[in-house]
Amino acid sequence: MGNKKEQDFVKEITPMEEDFSQWYTDVILKTDMVDYAPVKGCMVIKPYGYGVWEGIQRVMDRRFKETGHKNAYFPLLIPESFLKKEADHFEGFAPEVLWVTHGGNEELAERLFIRPTSETMICTMYSKWVQSYRDLPVLINQWCNVIRWEKTTRPFLRTAEFLWQEGHTVHATEEEAQEETLKMLEVYRQVAEDELAMPVLLGQKSEKEKFAGANKTYTMEAMMHDGKALQAGTSHNLGQNFAKMFDIQYLDRDSVLKYGWSTSWGTSTRLIGGIIMTHGDNRGLMMPPRIAPTQVVILPIAFHKEGVLDKAFEIKSELAKTFRVELDDRDSYSAGWKFNHWEMKGVPLRLEIGPKDIENNQVTAVRRDTLEKFTIPMDGLTEKIAEILDDIHQTMFNMALKNREEKTYTTTDYEEIKRIMKETPGFVKTMWCGSRECEDKLKEETAATIRCLPFEQEHLGDTCPFCGKKAEHMIYIAKAY
RNA sequence: CGGGGCAUAGCGCAGUUUGGUAGCGUGCUUGGUUCGGGACCAAGAGGCCGCAGGUUCAAAUCCUGUUGCCCCGACCA
Numbered sequence: 001m002g003n004k005k006e007q008d009f010v011k012e013i014t015p016m017e018e019d020f021s022q023w024y025t026d027v028i029l030k031t032d033m034v035d036y037a038p039v040k041g042c043m044v045i046k047p048y049g050y051g052v053w054e055g056i057q058r059v060m061d062r063r064f065k066e067t068g069h070k071n072a073y074f075p076l077l078i079p080e081s082f083l084k085k086e087a088d089h090f091e092g093f094a095p096e097v098l099w100v101t102h103g104g105n106e107e108l109a110e111r112l113f114i115r116p117t118s119e120t121m122i123c124t125m126y127s128k129w130v131q132s133y134r135d136l137p138v139l140i141n142q143w144c145n146v147i148r149w150e151k152t153t154r155p156f157l158r159t160a161e162f163l164w165q166e167g168h169t170v171h172a173t174e175e176e177a178q179e180e181t182l183k184m185l186e187v188y189r190q191v192a193e194d195e196l197a198m199p200v201l202l203g204q205k206s207e208k209e210k211f212a213g214a215n216k217t218y219t220m221e222a223m224m225h226d227g228k229a230l231q232a233g234t235s236h237n238l239g240q241n242f243a244k245m246f247d248i249q250y251l252d253r254d255s256v257l258k259y260g261w262s263t264s265w266g267t268s269t270r271l272i273g274g275i276i277m278t279h280g281d282n283r284g285l286m287m288p289p290r291i292a293p294t295q296v297v298i299l300p301i302a303f304h305k306e307g308v309l310d311k312a313f314e315i316k317s318e319l320a321k322t323f324r325v326e327l328d329d330r331d332s333y334s335a336g337w338k339f340n341h342w343e344m345k346g347v348p349l350r351l352e353i354g355p356k357d358i359e360n361n362q363v364t365a366v367r368r369d370t371l372e373k374f375t376i377p378m379d380g381l382t383e384k385i386a387e388i389l390d391d392i393h394q395t396m397f398n399m400a401l402k403n404r405e406e407k408t409y410t411t412t413d414y415e416e417i418k419r420i421m422k423e424t425p426g427f428v429k430t431m432w433c434g435s436r437e438c439e440d441k442l443k444e445e446t447a448a449t450i451r452c453l454p455f456e457q458e459h460l461g462d463t464c465p466f467c468g469k470k471a472e473h474m475i476y477i478a479k480a481y
Numbered sequence: 482c483g484g485g486g487c488a489u490a491g492c493g494c495a496g497u498u499u500g501g502u503a504g505c506g507u508g509c510u511u512g513g514u515u516c517g518g519g520a521c522c523a524a525g526a527g528g529c530c531g532c533a534g535g536u537u538c539a540a541a542u543c544c545u546g547u548u549g550c551c552c553c554g555a556c557c558a
Contacts, residue, residue, distance in 0.1 A: 012493095021552070029492095036550070096557070117558095150557065151482065158558070211558095231558060270558060301517050336518040343518095354517055364517075447554085481558090 013344070015282050020226040027276060031285050031345050034155045041153040041160030045269070048345065051293025052272050053163060057143065059195040059291060060165065060267070063187045069139045069167060074121050077112040082120035085245040089119065092212020096148040114147045119213065119264055122168045123246035130260055133172055133252045137180070141167040156273030157481050164268035170248055170260040174239070177261035181237040184265040185218045188233035196271065197288040197396040198222050198278045199404055200232060201427070201476055203452030208439050215239035221451045221476065223404040224277035227425035229451050229478035232274050235265035273481070278400050285346025286368055288396060289389040296385060297347045298327040299338050301354030312353045315363065315381070322382050343368060348392045349385065369395045412461040417477070421446040427478045431471035433464035441466055442477060451476045
């Protein structure tokens with residue numbers, strides 16, 4: 001990457017080795033994913049970016065339904081008093097809550113806040129809806145927007161308003177709630193790895209990093225091209241904290257009134273940022289085939305010539321039965337320009353139809369992941385393309401995994417950890433005693449945080465590299481977005 | 482919230498030091514020739530110089546204030 005020839009092709013994008021932040025900004029703007037909005041901290045998600053979100057929604061929502069969940073919608077505005085019911089939750093979110101104080105010219109009797117997350121509203125409703133053990137479990141998800149008034153923002157990664165899904169469930173037992181929490185984390189893993197081609201590490205958050213109001217928070221962490229970690233989805237076991245504060249009680253089989261056990265889990269448009277920084281390169285985006293807004297782009301070559309355009313349209317309508325296809329028949333751009341344009345937008349497969357192809361009853365194809373150019377016979381085109389898209393998915397996953405492995409270090413030497421975080425950021429696998437003091441020290445001295453206590457624990461040593469006391473857990477640490 | 486930068490045509494920038502008719506590249510429009518890795522020629526359209534005050538005969542340019550954005554930290558999905 002980064003050779004002269006390539007740079008000649010991609011004039012608009014700053015190479016990622018030169019300035020990763022600028023690369024990211026260039027890519028999202030130049031590919032028409034987003035635009036900055038005239039509201040502080042907010043972004044406009046343009047059709048191409050929104051198409052990615054629709055793809056994510058499609059593959060994720062299907063899995064929510066398959067695991068028994070239904071969608072619903074709750075209000076955007078929540079009365080102030082709700083927020084104060086759960087103390088940890090209030091403390092966690094109050095600093096970034098946006099308040100609504102007036103209706104027209106009249107001041108509201110009770111201030112409303114715009115949801116930064118909907119536990120308080122949803123639990124309030126659940127307390128009405130749950131009366132009997134027969135009402136359980138409650139398995140509801142909502143797709144919506146939330147607002148967190150952040151100090152600094154970046155498109156997709158952190159914006160004041162963002163789109164997400166939040167699942168909220170109530171169960172009769174602690175075991176069931178725990179099972180649900182892990183089940184949904186697994187759903188997230190499947191979406192990340194099997195749909196977005198983004199390898200993730202699964203594990204539990206430390207006390208410091210867990211969700212405000214949760215007993216346990218589980219996370220999936222992805223590795224970006226610059227060695228920083230991205231929290232790509234979280235699933236919380238809320239215990240009975242919210243059930244008690246919001247009075248979610250049911251009469252059990254044994255005629256005893258009991259509190260429910262609740263969970264919540266969420267992923268957001270941040271995943272789009274993850275896709276960009278996991279797969280993108282100096283030519284621009286690289287879209288995972290299964291959620292790519294356009295999977296195949298067809299470019300007619302020399303299409304003023306007899307039959308070319310007709311053939312291109314014919315192929316398009318055939319492929320459109322199976323794939324998301326676009327035909328670029330704009331005559332105002334040269335073929336070379338279009339090659340670069342669609343590569344920048346990350347369309348997984350490009351098909352060229354020119355006089356030579358028609359003569360040979362074939363199409364010319366170029367893969368975005370390998371840039372490999374080859375021909376495909378017209379017979380069996382659909383089947384072959386399906387095969388290639390699957391292969392592109394697998395290749396992208398493997399490349400991302402390789403990147404993560406190359407940037408994952410194992411050490412129990414604190415000096416080494418400091419050096420790595422300074423010089424070659426990535427994941428560091430190490431041990432930890434479990435104390436908050438060591439966690440704070442790590443953050444302060446290296447700017448890195450404990451990303452998770454992975455499910456797959458290994459014994460790397462007996463002592464905590466930060467304090468020298470007995471090590472209790474294996475952890476992954478990294479600088480994070 | 483600290484530190485730094487920027488705001489002039491859709492986008493990227495020059496012009497500001499030393500006040501005096503608003504510039505360049507690209508993109509856009511029209512016509513023509515091109516088309517298998519960012520084509521070419523010709524003719525056009527497009528700007529209260531972020532916003533509000535001030536100084537001046539005269540302000541993109543000087544002074545006050547204000548808003549927004551970007552980058553780096555701290556805080557957070």
